[in-house]
Amino acid sequence: MSPSANQLQCLVNKLGRSVLLDTEDAKALLALPHQVRGFTKHQYVVRERDRATTCGVMLTGFAIRHKIVADGARQIVAIQMAGDVVDLQNSILGVADHSVQMLTSGDVAIIPREALQQLAFDRPRVALAMWRDTLVDGSISREWIANVGRRDSVTRLAHVLCEFALRLEVAGLGEQSSYELPMTQEELGDVLGLTSVHVNRTLKELEARGLIKRTTRDVVINDWDELAVVGDFDATYLHLSDGPRTPARAT
C-alpha cells in the first residue's frame, strides 16, 4: 500500500459513515490522484472570490470557513476536520463566496475536481455519500443560523460545545466527555457571534454551574445531559444515526 493511498483513508472513513461503501468504492477513493500540501496555522486554503479548480480534503488539523462583514467583523460559518471536503462548493459553483483558513497547522490533500466528479459519476454509492455529506453540512448551517439568531449566549455556547464534542468523537479526535478546543476564545466568539470578552464570561458561567471544567483549551463535560438541556442540543441535525449505517450515538 502506497503512503499516499493511506492518507485518503480519512475520506473513506468519513463517507463510509453515512453510506455503506464496498471495497471497490473504497479502493477507488483511495486511488484518487492527489497531492498533499502542508499548511501553517492561519494560512488560507481558499480565499473569497477565488476561482477554484481543485478540491481539498482535510487530512490533519482544523480549518474554518469564514466571512468578513463591512465593519471588519468576522463570522465563522463552519468548522472543518479530518475527512471534510473543503472546497467542493467553491469548485463547482465557480467563485468562492467565503474563505477557508487553517485554524491549526495541518495537511490537506488536493484533488483535481474532474477526478472527483468522474468518480461520482462512475460510482453511485460514492456520489450518494458526497451528496449526503453536502446535505449534512447544510443542516449544520441551518442549526447555526438558529443558534446565533435566537439563543442567548449561555445556550449558544453550550450548544456548540455539545456539537464539537460529538463531531470530534465521531471523527476520532477526542471523546464526547472531554476534548481540546482547537480554537481561542476570540475564534469561539466568531463562531458564536459574540465578543471574546463575553465568551470568557460565558465559559465561566458554564463552569460555575458545574456543567464543564476547563484548563486552558481543555474542556471536560461534567454533566452531558444537563449541558445538552442548557444548550438546547438535539443531535438530530448532525444526522449521525439516520443513514444506512449507524454508529448509534445518543443525545
Add this chain to the structure above:
Amino acid sequence: MSPSANQLQCLVNKLGRSVLLDTEDAKALLALPHQVRGFTKHQYVVRERDRATTCGVMLTGFAIRHKIVADGARQIVAIQMAGDVVDLQNSILGVADHSVQMLTSGDVAIIPREALQQLAFDRPRVALAMWRDTLVDGSISREWIANVGRRDSVTRLAHVLCEFALRLEVAGLGEQSSYELPMTQEELGDVLGLTSVHVNRTLKELEARGLIKRTTRDVVINDWDELAVVGDFDATYLHLSDGPRTPARAT
C-alpha cells in the same frame, strides 16, 4: 401539452438558470410523475422529525424553513419560492431536521423521491443542476449566519431586502426596485433574529434615510446602490452569474 406538464415548468426554469439544459433534459423534467397539492397559508409541508419519502417543488406561493428553539422562539432559516425543491434534504437524509411551512397559500408538486433520483442518475446535466442548486442554498445559509451573527439591525435588514429583491426578480415574481414583501414584520423578525418591534423601528430608519419607501407590504427601493452599501450586500453569494448560463445581474 398536458396541464400537469406545464406546472413543472418553473422547476425547469430554475434549474436551467444555472446549467444549460437541452430539450431532452427539459422534457424529462416535465415528464416527472407528480401530484399537485394545494396548501393554505401557514400549513406545514414538512414537520421536523418527519420521515419524508417524497420531494416537493414549489409551484406558486412562498414557504419558509424554520426551527424552534428551547424558549419557543422561532428562527427562519430559508425562504422558498417558485421552482425551489423543498424537501430534498429531508428525503435523502431521512429525518427532517427542520420544518417547512407555507408563508402564503400556494401549490406544491409532490414528486416521488425515487423518480427524481433516477432522473438525476440518467441525466448528468440535471444532476449537476440539482447539485448546484443545493450548493447555492448552502451559500445563502452561510450568508445568513454572517448576517444574524455579525451585522447590526439596520445592516441586517437592508441586506435581506436586497437579497429578496434580486431573488424575486430572478424568479420572475417582482422587480429589483419594487416588490411586495411576502411576510409580516413578525416573520421578518424571525428571519433576522430580531423582534417584530425592532423590525418596525428599523424599517422606519431605512425609510427615514430615504433608502426605501413602503406602503403596507410593498417595498420600493429608492436607492439600490446605497441600500446595498448600507446592507453590506454583495450578490456573489447568490451565484446568479457564475454558472454556464448567465442572466448578468450586476451589483
Add this chain to the structure above:
DNA sequence: CGCCGGTTTGAGTCCATTCAAGAGGAGTGG
C-alpha cells in the same frame, strides 16, 4: 359596525458590547 391580525409608538430594562488594564504563559533571543 365591530372584530382581529398586524403595525406603530413609548418607556424602562437588560444582555452583550466597548474600553481599559492587568495577569498568565509560551516562545525567543541575548
Add this chain to the structure above:
DNA sequence: CCACTCCTCTTGAATGGACTCAAACCGGCG
C-alpha cells in the same frame, strides 16, 4: 537562564442596542 515580547485570557466599569411590556392605531373583512 532570564528578560522580553506577543498572544491569550481575565476582570471591572460604563455604555448602548435590542428587548419587554403595554397601549393605541389601522385596515381589511365578515
